[in-house]
Amino acid sequence: VCFLPGTLALGATKGLTKKQAMANNMLNFEDLENLKLAEDLAKTCFEMYSVTSTGLAPEIAYFHTKVSRNSMTF
Numbered sequence: 001v002c003f004l005p006g007t008l009a010l011g012a013t014k015g016l017t018k019k020q021a022m023a024n025n026m027l028n029f030e031d032l033e034n035l036k037l038a039e040d041l042a043k044t045c046f047e048m049y050s051v052t053s054t055g056l057a058p059e060i061a062y063f064h065t066k067v068s069r070n071s072m073t074f
Contacts, residue, residue, distance in 0.1 A: 002057060005042035008034045 012031040013021040021027050027035070048057035 002042075002045040005038040005045065008038035008041070012038070 009018070012027065012034040014026065016024075016026070018035060021031075044061075045057060048061065049055060
């Protein structure tokens with residue numbers, strides 16, 4: 001889980017910093033959504049580390065979500 005935020009962010013910004021990508025108008029709607037998801041996942045990763053007595057996050061995490069009846073979007 002903890003590697004995914006960086007992967008999403010790098011893909012969205014094409015390897016630039018968020019500030020550089022925004023200054024050059026390189027981010028479309030999907031890129032902005034991926035950056036938001038990356039930020040949320042990074043926060044989740046940090047929280048998983050911070051709540052365990054060992055200071056280690058689990059290797060695998062499952063997120064329970066509701067699936068829309070009309071589609072497979074969450």
